[in-house]
Amino acid sequence: MSRAFTKEDDDEFALADIGERPVSQERNLVTEEGLAQIDKHLSHLRDELGRAEKAGEREQMALAYRDLRYWSARRENAELSIPEPDETVVRFGMTVKIVNEEGKEAVWKIVGEDEADAAKGRISHVSPMAKALFGKAVGDVAVVNDSEWEIVKLNTK
Template identity: 70%
Template sequence: MSRAFTREEDSEKAIADIGERPVSEHRNLVTENGLAMIDANLAALREDLAEAEREGNRERIALVSRDLRYWASRRETAELSVPEADSDVVRFGMTVSIEDEDGHSKTWKIVGEDEADPSKGTISHVSPMAVALFGKGVGDTAVVNGKEWEIAALKVG
C-alpha cells in the first residue's frame, strides 16, 4: 500500500477520534456577560468553519464543528439569571466578599460554568464555595474544605 494512502487513513482516524466536548449535567445558568460570551463564541466559530471549509482543511472543519456543536448546545440550554436587586442572601450572579479566621479575604462573582475563571474573580455556581454560600447573608459563615469563611459583603451585579 502506498504511504499516501496510509497517511490519509491516519488523518481520517484522527478526525474520527476527536470526540465531543463534555457537556455538564448541571443547569446552564448564565449571567448577561455569559450569554454574550456564548454568542461571541458561536459567531467566531461560524467564521472559523467557513474559512476551514474554503481551505478544505478537514481536520480543522472537524474540530471547529465539534466546538460549534458544544456552544450551540450551551446556547440552547442557557438560562439567563439575574439576582434581585434587593436580595440580602447569596444568589447566582452576585459578588460575594468573604473572610477567613486569619483575616484573609476573597471576593468572588458567582457565574455560569463556562464563564467561571477564578483567576479573574469568578467562580462557577456549582463549585463547592458557591454551593456553600448560597442562601446565606452578611455575617453568616460557610465551611469549605474544613475552612470557615464569613460573608463580609454582598453586591448585586
C-alpha cells in the same frame, strides 16, 4: 497500497480521535456576560469553519464542528439568571466578599460553568465555595474545606 490511501486513513483516524466536548449535566445558568460569551464563541466558530472549509483544512473543520456542537448545546439550554437588586442572600450572579478566620479576604462572583475563571474572581455555581455560600446573608459563615468564611458584603452586580 498507495501512500495517498494510507494518508487518507491517517486523516480519518485523526478526525475520529477528536471526540466530543463533554456537556455538563448541571443546570446551565448564565449571567448576561456569559450569554454574550456563548454568542461570541458561536460567531467566531462559524467564521473559523468557513475559513477552514475554504482552505480545505479537515482537522480544523472537525474541531470547529465539534466546538460548534458544544456551544450550540450550551446556548440552547442556557438559563439567564439575574439576581434581584434588593437581594439579601447569596444567589447566582452575585458578587460576595468573604473573610476567613485569619483575616484573609476573597471576592467571588458566582457565574456559570463556562464563565468561571478563579484568577479573575469568578467561580462556578456548582463549585464547593458557591454551594456553601448560597442562601447565606451578610454575617453568616460558610465552611469550605474546614475553613470558615464570613460573608461581609453582597453585591448584585
